[in-house]
Amino acid sequence: MSVHPRLQLTDEVRDALAEGRPVLALESTIISHGMPYPDNVRMAREVEALIRAEGVTPATIAVLDGVPRVGLSDDDLEMLGRAGESVTKASVRDLAYVMAKGIHGATTVAATMRLASLAGIRVFATGGLGGVHRGAASSMDLSADLTELSRTPVAVISAGVKSILDIGLTLEAMETLSIPVVGYQTDEFPSFYSRSSGYDVPMRADSPEELAAIMATQWELGVTAGLDIANPIPRADEIPADEISGIITQALADMDERGITGKDTTPYLLGRVVELTGGASLTANIALVKNNAMLGANLATAYAAVTAGRA
Incomplete structure (x- = not known):
């Protein structure tokens, strides 16, 4: 399956998908809106580490500076956790808005599903x-x-x-x-x-x-x-x-x-x-x-x- 051209994938995620290796999608609203800092960032890092230990590539999804991102860096996780509720909570209805405005969006379950599907990822844990x-x-x-x-x-x-x-x-x-x-x-x-x-x-x-x-x-x-x-x-x-x-x-x-x-x-x-x-x-x-x-x-x-x- 081809990846939607508006998405930006990390090399890790792109390579795993191209080679047919397992990838697991994760949302970002739980980081910015679901838990207080620094528990949110610690949770996100520990979850990604657990997934990698199972031989699976984690793909935390968010919109950063208007770009839908599939897979985030450690610095990205830190930024989302620190910014907290100042990051726009983005459901599917909000995706076009946050992309056109060039702002950050923490994706809900619905928005994460949509972006994961556009990337060719079929499994998502929340x-x-x-x-x-x-x-x-x-x-x-x-x-x-x-x-x-x-x-x-x-x-x-x-x-x-x-x-x-x-x-x-x-x-x-x-x-x-x-x-x-x-x-x-x-x-x-x-x-x-x-x-x-x-x-x-x-x-x-x-x-x-x-x-x-x-x-x-x-x-x-x-x-x-x-x-x-x-x-x-x-x-x-x-x-x-x-x-x-x-x-x-x-x-x-x-x-x-x-x-x-x-x-x-x-x-x-x-x-x-x-x-x-x-x-x-x-x-x-x-x-x-x-x-x-x-x-x-x-x-x-x-x-x-x-x-x-x-x-």
Whole structure:
């Protein structure tokens, strides 16, 4: 597959793709908007190191000075982490704007999916998906992550959707949009900080090879939707659902009191939950991101083997 000419790839990523070696996409919003500095930069570096140790090339994606970048340098990671929320949070709708303006954009799940697909990368690991917000019946607050998953052929590994969302409605929306939801070694959809949500997953796979076969078969059929691969947080790192639910309710009430809406809601809520848990949620967040990255590396390897065998 040819790479879109507007993308700038590192030599490491370009060579891996040209040679058919596994590449794993990573987002940049989690760096600039998802965690405080310097935890964000340390997390990004450790995740890339974990992926390389598995023989896989990491491709952290962002828009820098208006250029969509697939693969970042260590200095780039540092800059995004230090700049934090001053970097524009860029979903798909924002890509043309940040490129035309020549500014920095930290890519969301949706924008990272789109740019990864344009680069020919089919596996992407993140923390949690966006989805249907609580109260969406009146606010109509639905994440663009869902619409992008419905039309872009990238497998996204996450610890479920962010637990600040309405998980049941999000699963209903994914069914309507024909997005396969596959639980990895689980029959229950995880809820980010917790392994449990009370909702079942419609499909299950128990190995990266099974996941890779599902991906390859879906796209061979001409179904261009991505896949949501739900990978529960490790048991030792989770915050039980009954414990985190009250904290999230408090964070939502605080947000409403401050009148925070739109794309500012998720960064605020995640930051407020960190405060209310005394930092425990940040520890859990980092643990689940690393867990997803490890599965992502293994899946990228398995998918490269499947596609090589079908070439």
